[in-house]
Amino acid sequence: MSETPTIEQYQKYIQDHDFHALKCKSCGAVIAPPKGMCYSCGGTDFEWTAVSGKGKLVSYTVIHVAAEEFQEETPYFVAIVELEEGTRITARLLGLDPNEPEKVKLGIPVKLGYETGKSGKTYIGFSPA
Amino acid sequence: MSETPTIEQYQKYIQDHDFHALKCKSCGAVIAPPKGMCYSCGGTDFEWTAVSGKGKLVSYTVIHVAAEEFQEETPYFVAIVELEEGTRITARLLGLDPNEPEKVKLGIPVKLGYETGKSGKTYIGFSPA
Amino acid sequence: MPLRETNIVSGAQTKFGKLEGLTLREIFAEAVDKATIGAGVPKEDIQAAFIGSFIPEMLVHQGHTAPLLADYAGLRGLPATRHEAACASGATALRAGIMAIESGLYDTVLVAAAEKMTSVSTNRATEALAAAADDEFESSMGLTFPGVFAIAAVAHMQEYGTTEEDMALVAVKAHRNAAKNPLAQFQKEISLEKAMTPRYIAWPLKLFDCSPISDGAAAIVLTNNERAKQYTDTPVKIVGTGQASASMNLCDRTSLTSFEASVRASRIAYDMAGLTPKDMDFAVVHDCFTIAEIIASEDIGFFKPGAGAKAVREGVTAMDGDKPINPMGGLKAVGHPVGATGVKQAVVLYRELIGEAGANQVPNHDTALMHNFGGTGATAVVNIMRRADA
């Protein structure tokens, strides 16, 4: 059991600033966030894999009205990024001004980083590469 | 709308130490807690009615493990009481020792009162008549 | 093969909006009373109740809602089950009712749904709604419900040139239709300028792109062919039904400019009904956000991918257009008591199809489609309905 990737460990890697994705043992597909079954081949055996951290910006928003826990952090970017390895993840956008969202261009290359919110929680983030 | 009995008003009556039940305008059945339809005749028109406050103890328990909000009040009695008017309600039991629950007898006459919990909320309660 | 046995014989909704001083069960009972005793269907004829509600646990601290609501509404003892699929809760309850009738297990059933949202703060409601997204991978990083649709909007704008003004025009149309609907939360037209007020909820979505927080309930009665005529001369048949899901995470979807579950659910419903988008006289779609109506109008095949905004601009989806969409005002202006919406959509179809939609009556009303979706499109339900005499 202990080698099987779990969601708990996935989240812990992020908190430790050491992002890992799952890799399907059958077909090699890189998957994040975790799934119980590989979309590509139906496999259910996974292992951890590091990623290059390179990706491109697919889409994004700027949150102004949030759940209580996050209201203090507004406005903030949330984006979808496609990693070089093919999988897409939801993350914060870093190093850009949330008050000028229209200046952000889709498709720009981004690189993986981390941001610690006012709540003390660490999020994955991407900044322009 | 304002004369139609509402649950909000039912609860308010209790907070004001002025318990009222619903009375079916079609058949006269006394109903508490509120229902949208009379069990006896299917009527849906109700008005408020005062009750004598006399009843008898149908069954009870003593709560030791409660939701957080109530844990401080444990141990406390919760009972089902049948009012003289025929309807049964859930209420606290007052004036009895929750550490000696086996001494309480089912069927004893009880009379309506109120108790204010540590939370500041007022409950309907019944004590031996 | 079209569904054989399912008829709607009555449908009603409460007013939507802030229903001050009324609890969930009282609102629910009002809709049930209107759709049963108020419509000539005795409550004793109802054999089972299928109930939609999204998140009463967090909004009014109540689970196990089906027997509670059924009992309060005078349906004591019946099998009563709650169905939850976020904003599609109502339509999944409806599908359970359809299967109950088609299976022959029941002759006459109630499908009803309710939500009480205005008793908590906006932030708390936002938090409750966020439970419709993926808590581990979306909500936990502060992504909100409007935020997900904003991400889809940005992708749609980039790919097809849809503009903030196009979205605002959806809101203008919604308010125009709702202005004539006495059960709507907002009964006032708004100008394009007002709809464009830059009060961002999740950029580029502004206040007027978002459906409001509402209380409300709706109910319909379904019965089989044998019984339908005893309640009405104009039953409405549900001829096709489709449901599909998609990954909860938007990031796992193939496309951001189309909701794949909507496409799949509508294809299944059309196939079952043996009909095509051309056969639809109008549609009620899930416009929780203005962009959602534009995308839905494409996903259900009314317009080609990317052509939804143009259809709005040209008035094709207006009440007097070729393909009216949300003729009574949609979620945007009528209100969106989340779990109740799917059943309310069925009520709208029913009233329009039988020609009793009053000032909101569409001219052609033989056949129509409802599209309800849950959360950020992870659940979609499409039903196709037809007047029995059409």
Next chain:
Amino acid sequence: MPLRETNIVSGAQTKFGKLEGLTLREIFAEAVDKATIGAGVPKEDIQAAFIGSFIPEMLVHQGHTAPLLADYAGLRGLPATRHEAACASGATALRAGIMAIESGLYDTVLVAAAEKMTSVSTNRATEALAAAADDEFESSMGLTFPGVFAIAAVAHMQEYGTTEEDMALVAVKAHRNAAKNPLAQFQKEISLEKAMTPRYIAWPLKLFDCSPISDGAAAIVLTNNERAKQYTDTPVKIVGTGQASASMNLCDRTSLTSFEASVRASRIAYDMAGLTPKDMDFAVVHDCFTIAEIIASEDIGFFKPGAGAKAVREGVTAMDGDKPINPMGGLKAVGHPVGATGVKQAVVLYRELIGEAGANQVPNHDTALMHNFGGTGATAVVNIMRRADA
């Protein structure tokens, strides 16, 4: 008329208990994998998923759970709906699956259920469970879930002379059976003395009268007659199903010593199956509390009102008795991940009926009954199952 088309062709559960380090979706996927690929049913054959879960909103802050769970378990895109009826959530999902098959809309469906309870404190879990009672009129005055059953116990003791020791004997039997069940939360026998330890939860119910807080999931596959044989030589037919409700408030019930919804649901199921309690070889009943098993054994007609305690004392309900009840250990000792329980009960019936219950196998196993109820008896579901070759 008995149900015609519904066959169970596989069934599996995870271990129940504190499943450390695993989230709701991971537990769910484990049960699904065991019941599909692990049992020779390809996931591609599954056409829809009916999912039970009671209160993930409060326990893991997640609503809209059906597509989330289905997607994680590799069932992407399928219609996936969540069914909620407190502790009967699992059985209401099962009934939705039954209607899906009987309606002919689907050939093969998955019914699965899961709950993750141990990630919150006991008080918080108590609060979540209290959402199964009436918030306005019961929970809001501090009545708890065990408290309601305690009130029923006091009435039963008064009316029929049932004793605290009788209740404790139910716990002793549960632990004795579970000791042989490797998937049980507690796999250790307990003495009568230990079961009588006066640690009151809600007097007169003590710690050992109560089912524990658990994590777990269960899944079964239903298919129609045409397809059943392609998966197994020994399908189990669901021949009767009944569901009923009662008022949520205990105070509104006619009787405190019997749960009227259980009586009504079992009567409907027996009538549909054309069978009587005498025809049942064993039963799995909802023993959330020891008194609940005693009352259920009367409500399903195995024993006369008031005779349930005597049956326990005399060993009639033991594994080697005339009418074994909860032969694998029940909720009490196997665990009670609330929403999952109803589906787990179906798994137990399936395994016992096909003779694959291992050390927990009952000797006679042609026909059996499952009884699942929700909250404090406001929902009850009874299903009667029979080996297809019996």
